[in-house]
Amino acid sequence: MPAKTNFVIAIDGFSSCGKSTVAKALAKELNFVFIDSGAMYRAVTLYFLRKNIDFSNLKEVDSALSKIQIDFVPNGSNTEIHLNGTDVSAEIRQMYVSEQVSEVAAIKAVRVAMVAQQQLLGARRNIVMDGRDIGTTVFPDADLKLFMTADPEIRAQRRFIELQAKGEHTTMEEVRANLSHRDLIDSTREESPLRQADDALVIDNSNLSQEEQLNLVIAKYQAIKLQNA
Numbered sequence: 001m002p003a004k005t006n007f008v009i010a011i012d013g014f015s016s017c018g019k020s021t022v023a024k025a026l027a028k029e030l031n032f033v034f035i036d037s038g039a040m041y042r043a044v045t046l047y048f049l050r051k052n053i054d055f056s057n058l059k060e061v062d063s064a065l066s067k068i069q070i071d072f073v074p075n076g077s078n079t080e081i082h083l084n085g086t087d088v089s090a091e092i093r094q095m096y097v098s099e100q101v102s103e104v105a106a107i108k109a110v111r112v113a114m115v116a117q118q119q120l121l122g123a124r125r126n127i128v129m130d131g132r133d134i135g136t137t138v139f140p141d142a143d144l145k146l147f148m149t150a151d152p153e154i155r156a157q158r159r160f161i162e163l164q165a166k167g168e169h170t171t172m173e174e175v176r177a178n179l180s181h182r183d184l185i186d187s188t189r190e191e192s193p194l195r196q197a198d199d200a201l202v203i204d205n206s207n208l209s210q211e212e213q214l215n216l217v218i219a220k221y222q223a224i225k226l227q228n229a
């Protein structure tokens with residue numbers, strides 16, 4: 001097998017901890033490809049909801065998965081996520097998708113299909129991928145692993161403000177309940193549950209600005225590059 005030459009940054013953690021925010025900023029700064037693995041589970045969930053798929057029927061799930069094509073499509077400085085050729089970037093962030101996504105992401109067939117795609121997307125490219133199992137299952141040999149966390153109330157507040165800005169009609173209680181519901185399912189499911197990789201750098205950003213958290217990660221990246229030089 002040829003020697004690995006790409007650099008993989010894996011970012012995992014609870015819901016609304018700033019994973020995508022750091023991942024996007026890092027990718028921009030380092031000129032890496034950013035892949036939001038959560039968006040893939042959200043796109044699958046959207047498809048299942050649109051087609052009224054019974055999540056407990058494995059035959060239905062398998063058949064639906066075979067009809068799903070997910071693509072990341074660059075558009076200016078953003079990346080859109082396309083489900084069977086249509087941009088669903090905004091739709092997948094809505095609460096009705098958030099309410100079902102962890103149930104869908106716990107299905108083994110769904111995980112097997114998504115992990116295979118994620119590994120292909122990350123092969124031979126410099127990437128930053130964020131999710132729940134990136135440093136443990138998708139890229140256990142990642143060059144840099146981060147595990148992000150923050151105070152649950154701060155996370156709920158941040159997500160609530162974000163959803164309000166997008167015009168979503170929701171309450172703090174709903175957001176708080178959704179985050180804790182997802183965190184519980186994500187960390188207790190049988191298939192690659194959310195857990196901190198032993199070699200991950202833990203970042204609690206409860207009291208860090210976006211700039212401070214980015215600088216911390218860049219410093220760690222530079223230290224690793226220097227070590228490997």
Ligand SMILES: Nc1ncnc2c1ncn2[C@@H]1O[C@H](COP(=O)(O)OP(=O)(O)O)[C@@H](O)[C@H]1O
Nearest residue numbers: 015016017018019020021158162205208209210
């Ligand atoms: N250090 C920070 N300080 C304040 N708000 C932040 C910080 N990092 C991220 N955010 C905000 O918190 C919310 C959740 O961040 P996001 O990156 O979507 O989290 P995740 O990908 O972990 O779900 C977003 O509205 C984002 O702008």
Ligand SMILES: Nc1ccn([C@@H]2O[C@H](COP(=O)(O)OP(=O)(O)O)[C@@H](O)[C@H]2O)c(=O)n1
Nearest residue numbers: 015016037038041101102105131132133182
């Ligand atoms: N690698 C991943 C990424 C997301 N997910 C699932 O997808 C959901 C949505 O992920 P997300 O990253 O978009 O969630 P937010 O934290 O951004 O709200 C999570 O709650 C998990 O159930 C997963 O199981 N594995």
